[in-house]
Amino acid sequence: MTEFSRFTPLVQSLPATVPFVGPETQERQVGKPFRARIGANENGFGPAPSVKDAIRAGAEDIWKYCDPENHDLRAALGAHLGVPMDRIAIGEGIDGLLGLIVRQVVLPGTPVVTSLGAYPTFNYHVAGFGGRLVTVPYRDDKEDLEGLLEAVRRENAPLVYLANPDNPMGTWHSAQSVAAFADALPEDTLLVLDEAYCETAPPDALPAIDRLADMPNVLRLRTFSKGYGLAGLRCGYAIGSLGTITSFKKVCNHFGVNRMAQIAALAAVNDQDYLRSVCERIETARRRLYRIGRDNGFEPLGSATNFVAIDCGRDGAFTSQLLNALMERGVFVRKPGVPPLDRCIRISVGPDSDLDIFEEELRNVMVDLS
Amino acid sequence: MTEFSRFTPLVQSLPATVPFVGPETQERQVGKPFRARIGANENGFGPAPSVKDAIRAGAEDIWKYCDPENHDLRAALGAHLGVPMDRIAIGEGIDGLLGLIVRQVVLPGTPVVTSLGAYPTFNYHVAGFGGRLVTVPYRDDKEDLEGLLEAVRRENAPLVYLANPDNPMGTWHSAQSVAAFADALPEDTLLVLDEAYCETAPPDALPAIDRLADMPNVLRLRTFSKGYGLAGLRCGYAIGSLGTITSFKKVCNHFGVNRMAQIAALAAVNDQDYLRSVCERIETARRRLYRIGRDNGFEPLGSATNFVAIDCGRDGAFTSQLLNALMERGVFVRKPGVPPLDRCIRISVGPDSDLDIFEEELRNVMVDLS
Numbered sequence: 001m002t003e004f005s006r007f008t009p010l011v012q013s014l015p016a017t018v019p020f021v022g023p024e025t026q027e028r029q030v031g032k033p034f035r036a037r038i039g040a041n042e043n044g045f046g047p048a049p050s051v052k053d054a055i056r057a058g059a060e061d062i063w064k065y066c067d068p069e070n071h072d073l074r075a076a077l078g079a080h081l082g083v084p085m086d087r088i089a090i091g092e093g094i095d096g097l098l099g100l101i102v103r104q105v106v107l108p109g110t111p112v113v114t115s116l117g118a119y120p121t122f123n124y125h126v127a128g129f130g131g132r133l134v135t136v137p138y139r140d141d142k143e144d145l146e147g148l149l150e151a152v153r154r155e156n157a158p159l160v161y162l163a164n165p166d167n168p169m170g171t172w173h174s175a176q177s178v179a180a181f182a183d184a185l186p187e188d189t190l191l192v193l194d195e196a197y198c199e200t201a202p203p204d205a206l207p208a209i210d211r212l213a214d215m216p217n218v219l220r221l222r223t224f225s226k227g228y229g230l231a232g233l234r235c236g237y238a239i240g241s242l243g244t245i246t247s248f249k250k251v252c253n254h255f256g257v258n259r260m261a262q263i264a265a266l267a268a269v270n271d272q273d274y275l276r277s278v279c280e281r282i283e284t285a286r287r288r289l290y291r292i293g294r295d296n297g298f299e300p301l302g303s304a305t306n307f308v309a310i311d312c313g314r315d316g317a318f319t320s321q322l323l324n325a326l327m328e329r330g331v332f333v334r335k336p337g338v339p340p341l342d343r344c345i346r347i348s349v350g351p352d353s354d355l356d357i358f359e360e361e362l363r364n365v366m367v368d369l370s
Numbered sequence: 371m372t373e374f375s376r377f378t379p380l381v382q383s384l385p386a387t388v389p390f391v392g393p394e395t396q397e398r399q400v401g402k403p404f405r406a407r408i409g410a411n412e413n414g415f416g417p418a419p420s421v422k423d424a425i426r427a428g429a430e431d432i433w434k435y436c437d438p439e440n441h442d443l444r445a446a447l448g449a450h451l452g453v454p455m456d457r458i459a460i461g462e463g464i465d466g467l468l469g470l471i472v473r474q475v476v477l478p479g480t481p482v483v484t485s486l487g488a489y490p491t492f493n494y495h496v497a498g499f500g501g502r503l504v505t506v507p508y509r510d511d512k513e514d515l516e517g518l519l520e521a522v523r524r525e526n527a528p529l530v531y532l533a534n535p536d537n538p539m540g541t542w543h544s545a546q547s548v549a550a551f552a553d554a555l556p557e558d559t560l561l562v563l564d565e566a567y568c569e570t571a572p573p574d575a576l577p578a579i580d581r582l583a584d585m586p587n588v589l590r591l592r593t594f595s596k597g598y599g600l601a602g603l604r605c606g607y608a609i610g611s612l613g614t615i616t617s618f619k620k621v622c623n624h625f626g627v628n629r630m631a632q633i634a635a636l637a638a639v640n641d642q643d644y645l646r647s648v649c650e651r652i653e654t655a656r657r658r659l660y661r662i663g664r665d666n667g668f669e670p671l672g673s674a675t676n677f678v679a680i681d682c683g684r685d686g687a688f689t690s691q692l693l694n695a696l697m698e699r700g701v702f703v704r705k706p707g708v709p710p711l712d713r714c715i716r717i718s719v720g721p722d723s724d725l726d727i728f729e730e731e732l733r734n735v736m737v738d739l740s
Contacts, residue, residue, distance in 0.1 A: 002586045003613025004475075006528040006558040011474045016619035024437040037434065046433040055429040055630075059422040062602040062634070063413050065595070067394040092462060096623050104381045105374075121624075128621050158376040188376040216372045225435070232432040232629030243373025249386035251498050253466050254491075259602030260425075260630050264432070 010108060010130045019120040023332045035330035036354040041167065041307045043229035044350030045281050047264065048274035051230070054267035058260050066262055068254035073262050076269045077237060081209050087241070089248040090257050090265075093234040094196055094221045099125045100251050101192055101219060101238075102159070106131040111155035115143045117168065117338040119194065122161050131159075138341060141301055141309075142171045145181045152189050160185065163194040165201050168336040168346050170303030172205040179207045182218050190244075193220045196236075197305040199227025199275060200282050205304055209239065216241045224261075226306055227275055227282075228268040235261040282306050285349035292359045296366050301344070309336070309344040316342035325365040331358055380478060380500045389490040393702045405700035406724040406731075411537065411677045413599035414720030415651050417634065418644035421600070424637035428630050436632055438624035443632050446639045447607060451579050457611070459618040460627050460635075463604040464566055464591045469495045470621050471562055471589060471608075472529070476501040481525035485513045487538065487708040489564065492531050501529075508711060511671055511679075512541045515551045522559050530555065533564040535571050538706040538716050540673030542575040549577045552588050560614075563590045566606075567675040569597025569645060570652050575674055579609065586611045594631075596676055597645055597652075598638040605631040652676050655719035662729050666736050671714070679706070679714040686712035695735040701728055 023040060027033050038044065046052075070090040078085035091097035098121060106112060108130030114122060116135035126133055134155050136147040143166055152160050162181070165172040173181075182191050198206055212218045219240040225231035235257060238245060268275070286303050293300035293310040301309045312319050319335050323345055326333055335345045347358060393410060397403050408414065416422075440460040448455035461467035468491060476482060478500030484492060486505035496503055504525050506517040513536055522530050532551070535542040543551075552561055568576055582588045589610040595601035605627060608615060638645070659678040663670035669681040682689050689705050693715055696703055705715045717728060 002611060003617050004558075004560050004586045004611075006560070007474045007617060008477055011617065011620055014620040016616050018438055018619065018624050020438070020624070022435065022438045022625075024441065025439055028441065040435055042435060043433050046430075052429040052432075055432065056426040058602075059425040060416075062422075062425065063416040063599040064407065065392065065410055065412060065601045066604070068388055068390070068392045069395055071394065071398065092623060092626050092628075095625055099623055104377045107378055188374075190374050190376070216374045229433040231435045232428075234436070234626060234628040241372060241374075246386050247373050247377060247381065249388065250381055250384040253462060253469055254388050254390070255392075255465055256462050256604060258462075258604040258628060258631065261628065 014128060017124070019124045026327065026332070034332040036350065036357040037332050038348040038350045038354050038358060039332040039334040041226065041305070041348045042231045043226055043278070043306055044348070044354055045229060045278050047229040047268060048271040050271045050274065051264050051267045055260060055264050058263040062259060064259060065255055066257060066259040070257055070262060073266045073269070076266050080269050081239065083209055083213055083239060087213060087239060087245055089238045089245045091236050091238065091248070091252065092256050093225060094194060094223045094236040095121050096234065096256065097221055097236050097238050098122050098192065100248055101190070102126055102129050102131065103251055104247060105159045105190055110159070111157040112159045112161070113148055113151045113155065113157045114161040115148065117336050117341045118143065118161060118163060119167060120337065138169065141169045141341070142166065142173065145173060145177060149181065149184055152185060157189060159190050159192065161192045161194065163196070165197040165205060165304035167196065167305065169309050169341060169344070170301055170305045170307055172201055172304040175204055175207040179211050182212055182215060185217065187217055189217060191218045193218060195220055196223045196226055198222055200279055200306050201304040213239065214241055216244050219244060224265045224268055227279060228265070229278065230264055230268060233261040233264050235265045282349050285355060288355055289347055289349065292355070292362060296362055307346050307348040309346050311344050314343060315339070319343060319345050321369065322365060325368060326361055329361040329364065331361050333358070384498060387494070389494045396697065396702070404702040406720065406727040407702050408718040408720045408724050408728060409702040409704040411596065411675070411718045412601045413596055413648070413676055414718070414724055415599060415648050417599035417638060418641040420641045420644065421634050421637045425630060425634050428633040432629060434629060435625055436627060436629040440627055440632060443636045443639070446636050450639050451609065453579055453583055453609060457583060457609060457615055459608045459615050461606050461608065461618070461622065462626050463595060464564060464593045464606040465491050466604065466626065467591055467606050467608050468492050468562065470618055471560070472496055472499050472501065473621055474617060475529045475560055480529070481527040482529045482531070483518055483521045483525065483527045484531040485518065487706050487711045488513065488531060489533060489537060490707065508539065511539045511711070512536065512543065515543060515547060519551065519554055522555060527559060529560050529562065531562045531564065533566070535567040535575060535674035537566065537675065539679050539711060539714070540671055540675045540677055542571055542674040545574055545577040549581050552582055552585060555587065557587055559587060561588045563588060565590055566593045566596055568592055570649055570676050571674040583609065584611055586614050589614060594635045594638055597649060598635070599648065600634055600638060603631040603634050605635045652719050655725060658725055659717055659719065662725070662732065666732055677716050677718040679716050681714050684713060685709070689713060689715050691739065692735060695738060696731055699731040699734065701731050703728070
C-alpha cells in the first residue's frame with residue numbers, strides 16, 4: 001500500500017484509526033441490524049416534532065451554502081444562554097471543536113492532561129497534533145479534580161480536558177467544584193470543559209454561564225447531539241471569552257457547519273418545552289436502567305447524563321463477555337475502555353421498546369453466564 | 371479583547387478571517403435579501419426531487435450518529451466511478467478535505483504552489499498551517515501548467531493545487547494536458563486536482579479515473595455542492611491511491627460528515643438521470659449568460675463550470691463599480707480577486723427568473739455608468 005512519500009513525519013507516524021467503531025460497522029459485520037441501539041449515547045427519543053418539520057422544510061433550500069457566520073443560531077443561543085453572540089462559536093460537533101482547540105495549543109511534545117479513560121476522541125486529536133497525553137486516574141468513578149490540577153502544574157501543561165457530567169461514567173462534580181477548579185488553574189492553561197450532557201444534569205452541576213465566561217483560559221463545549229437529539233447533524237458550540245472564541249476564526253472551516261445543522265439547531269433552541277419533556281423521559285429511563293441493573297445484582301452509578309454505567313462487580317473480562325453476549329442478541333451497548341472503569345457496562349437511555357429488549361436479553365445473558 | 375495566552379505562535383500570528391464573505395452577511399448589512407443569488411457558484415436548479423425526498427425521510431433517524439465509515443456512500447460512488455470504495459475518502463466538502471490534505475503535508479515554511487487568483491480557501495488552509503504560498507500567474511485566463519511545474523521544481527514544493535475546470539475563470543485544460551502535468555510532477559509532490567466542476571465539464575477535460583488512480587501523489591477532489599446541487603450539506607470526496615486515501619483516517623474527524631449529507635449524497639449518486647437533465651439546464655443558462663454579456667458589449671469566457679466569467683474589458687476598479695451597483699439592485703454576483711482576472715465579473719447559472727433579474731439590472735447599471 002503505497003502512500004504519498006512526503007507526508008509530515010508526524011502524520012507518517014500516526015496510525016489509521018477510528019476513536020469509536022460505529023454500530024453500522026458492527027451491523028455490517030454480523031449481517032443484520034441491532035434490535036436496540038443504546039450504545040452510543042444518542043437520544044432515542046429523537047428531536048422535537050418542530051425540529052423535524054424544520055429539517056423537512058429545509059430540503060427546499062439545501063442548494064445554498066450555509067451562513068459561515070452561523071448568525072441566526074448564535075443569536076438564538078446567545079439569547080437563550082444570556083451571553084452576547086460573539087462569545088459563541090459553532091462547530092461540527094464537539095468533536096470538530098476539540099480538533100480546532102487542540103490544533104491551536106498543541107505542538108509536537110506538548111503535554112496535555114486528561115483523565116485515564118475519558119473521551120477517546122479528544123485523545124485522538126492530541127495524538128494527531130503530536131501532543132503527549134498525561135492521564136490521571138478516576139477517583140471513586142469521578143474525574144479527579146485535584147489530581148488533574150496537580151498534573152497540570154507538574155507538567156506545566158497548556159491544555160486540560162474535563163467532562164462534567166462525565167462520560168463514560170455519568171458522574172458529575174458540583175458547579176462550585178468545577179468553578180474552583182477553573183479558578184485554581186494557571187492562567188496559561190486552557191480548560192476544555194466538555195458539557196455535552198449539560199441538559200440532563202442537575203442544575204447544581206453547572207456553573208452559571210457568567211461565572212466562567214470572562215476567563216480567557218476556559219472554553220465550555222456543548223452539543224445538539226444529546227438532549228436535543230440531533231447527533232446525526234454534528235452541531236456543537238463553544239462558549240468563552242471574546243478573544244478565545246474569536247480565535248476559532250483563524251483555523252475553522254468557515255462553511256463547515258452545514259445548513260441543515262444550523263436550521264435544525266435553531267429550531268431546537270426555540271423549542272425548550274420539548275427539551276424539558278425529553279429530559280423528563282430521560283430521567284424516567286435512567287431510573288428504569290438503575291432498576292434493571294439492580295434486578296441483576298449489579299450496582300448502577302447515579303447518572304447526570306443520558307446513559308447509565310452499571311457496575312457489574314467483576315473485571316473487564318467479565319463485562320466484555322457480557323457485552324459480546326448482548327451484542328449477539330442484537331443489543332448495541334458499550335463499556336469504558338480502561339480498568340477499573342471497565343467493570344461497568346454503559347447503556348444509553350431510549351424508548352421503552354429498546355429498554356424492554358435490553359432488560360429481557362440481559363436476563364437471558366445472565367442465565368447463560370451463570 | 372483578551373485571548374488565551376498560550377496559543378501556538380503560528381496561531382497567534384494568524385488573522386481572524388473568512389475566505390469568502392457569505393451572501394447572508396451582505397444581506398444583513400443592507401437589511402434585505404438578494405433578489406437573485408447567483409454569486410457563490412451554487413446550483414439554483416437544486417437537487418433531484420428524489421434527493422429532497424431522501425432528506426425529508428432522513429429527518430426521522432437524525433438522532434443517530436452518522437456511519438463514520440461512510441460505507442454506503444463510498445460503495446455507491448465506487449460503483450459509479452468504477453473504482454474500489456477504499457480508494458475514496460468522504461469529507462466535509464472539498465474545503466474540509468483541503469484542510470486535511472494541507473495538514474498532512476505542510477509545516478511552517480513549507481512551499482506550496484498554486485495559481486495567483488485561484489481558490490482562496492486553499493490558501494487559507496496553507497496559511498493556517500504556516501505554509502509559504504508560491505503563486506503562478508494565469509496565462510490566457512487559464513492556469514499555467516508549465517509555470518506551475520516550473521515553480522514546483524524551483525521550490526521543491528511538496529504540494530501543488532490545480533483546479534480543472536478552473537474557478538474563478540471557468541476555463542479548462544484537456545484531459546491529456548492534465549495527465550501529462552501529473553506525470554511530469556516529481557513523485558514527492560502531491561497534486562491536489564480540484565474537480566469541483568467535473569459534472570459540467572466537457573468529457574475531454576477529465577482524465578479517466580484509472581489514468582491517475584494509482585499515483586500516490588495525486589488526489590482528485592469532487593463535491594456534491596455543484597452539479598448535484600447540495601452545497602448546504604457540505605459533502606465532498608477524494609479519489610486516490612489506497613495508501614494516500616487511507617492516510618485521511620489518521621487526521622479526519624471520523625463522525626464529521628453528517629448523516630443527512632450521507633443520505634442525500636447517496637440518493638444523488640443514484641439519480642444520474644436528474645444530474646444529466648440539470649447539466650443540460652446549466653449549459654442552456656451558460657449560453658444565456660454568454661449572450662447577456664455580449665449584449666452589453668462584453669466578452670464572456672467559454673465556461674466548463676456552472677458559472678460564467680464575463681470580461682468587462684476594463685480594470686478591476688470598473689468591475690468593482692459594476693458589481694456594487696448590481697449588489698445595490700439586489701443581484702448577488704462576485705468577481706475574481708486579483709488582476710488581471712478581476713477585469714471579469716463571475717455569474718453563477720440559475721433558473722431563468724434569476725437570470726431575468728440579472729439581465730435587466732445589468733442593462734440598468736450600464737445605462738447608469740455610461
